[in-house]
Amino acid sequence: MLRQVTHTDRIVTLDYANGATARFHAVWLRDNALDPTTRAPGNGQRLITIGDIPAGLSIGAAALAGDALSVTFLPENKTVTFPADWLAAHAYDRDHDHPIGWTAPGITTWESAIAAPGGDWTAVHTNPAAKRDWLAAVAEFGFARLTGGPAEPGALLKVADLFGYVRETNYGRYFEVRTEVNPTNLAYTGLGLQAHTDNPYRDPVPTLQILYCLENSAEGGDSIVVDGFRAAERLRDANPEGFALLAGYPARFEYRGSDGVCLRARRPMIELSPDGQLVAIRFNNRSSAPFVDIPFDKMEAYYAAYRQLAEFIDDPAMGVAFKLEPGESFIVDNTRVLHARTGYSGAGSRWLQGCYADKDGLLSTLAAMEATAPEAAE
Incomplete structure (x- = not known):
């Protein structure tokens, strides 16, 4: 007052x-x-x-x-x-100094001890409070699971419909994640994949990714998610000079696929706003192009910081692992949360479908729901 x-x-x-x-x-x-x-x-x-x-x-x-x-x-x-x-x-007469690598209010960074947030398919489609809680989990933690959905092709599009629109790419409105004889991407093999963000070679990158399970009877193939913001915080605390190198110089990413596709981007692995806020993580060894924007006398230190960030990302204490069942899916903030999978054998089958969407649609839907039902958000 x-x-x-x-x-x-x-x-x-x-x-x-x-x-x-x-x-x-x-x-x-x-x-x-x-x-x-x-x-x-x-x-x-x-x-x-x-x-x-x-x-x-x-x-x-x-x-x-x-x-x-x-x-x-x-x-x-x-x-x-x-x-x-x-x-x-809206007061701005306050202390504007922040530590480098600070996170915005409402974001909670995490490691493997977190209880994976999630929602039920029927509830989020029929109950506004359940939908709001699921969207809020994505906004806060950068990922959330969804269980109890139909095991039918294209169902992932109904997940995107909860908050926005599919972002179509050269992979189509959605893509198949299963073993192919002549794969155009390593995701379409049975190999294990290191935790990574998707499509760092795009500018802008797709900010959300949805992966939806249709079959998963193969041995292995567990999904893993890692909080890239938490990994960046660990690097900042352990090696502030290395953190500054990964934030201060652009990495390069490239993808050459089918005829007519050659995507390139030049962005830092750790992106900060001008006041030092963590904005995005781009980490994808498979899509890294030669680094040519780091000064000669800083290159070895840059690679040392890159290695250290990778060690934090690969640390078993960082990842949350789960095996998707048919009809289950998860969504990740692709500017923050890395996803991985363990390798799987040829016995049985593993069939996921994936698509991209944009975070502004999710945040807009969440903000509108909170504005119209503030008492339910308390």
Whole structure:
């Protein structure tokens, strides 16, 4: 609750009943005014440009209006009200320093001791609360299982329909993961696969991957997931210089498949935002192209950091393993969580289908559900 408001011609200072203080600049308040001539009532999009705000903008008055702030801007002589809770949620007068490699609020990094999050097929398709919890698990942990689904080809598309759309690639709307005589990708063999993120040679990469089981009677073929953010945290803590090398220089990735397909990307293995937040992990030994963007005198240290990151990723204490049964699936945040599989024999059969989707659709669906049912999210 607001207790007091003071202002100069450029800055408003709010004192809260809990002792907190927050300052807001006049130009920021005017740009974020909530009135219908500044923001479209239906979708909240801004109706003014930065050039529409007077260069000589100042604050003519600022006062409490119940548990809200009322501000009059000059020379427009425009008065706007801001709810106190909205201002508190958007306060920027705070410490902006973060440790390198920090993670955003709402993200929980993990190792093998985690209880794998998941949901039931029927529940997530019929119960909004179950669907919301499943989506929230993907957002927080970067992966979640789904059990009890139909063991029928194409069912994975119904998983994507829960939150968004399939992202079609050169592999099609979805692809088959089973042994092929002349495979175009090592995923289509019975070989074990090191934990990796998919398609690092794309720009942008698909941000979600769904793998759906139709048959799995072969010996082996267990699925494994590893939190790449946790591996990056371990590298940062053990070898900050090596962490900085993998974050500071781009790796190169390449894939040459069927005729007409040659995909290339140049991105760091550990991607950080300008303020040091962990944004993405790209790790895929099979698709790595020669590294040519690291200075000569740093190359050996770069490879040492690369090796150390791989050791953390391969550490059995990091991975969560499970064997999918027909009708079961899992989804991973492909910018964060690596997936792997153990090798499997020719006896029996293993048939999965996979597809890609985009995380913005999942996060949008989750945010909309939480906004319309806040009491259920508590």
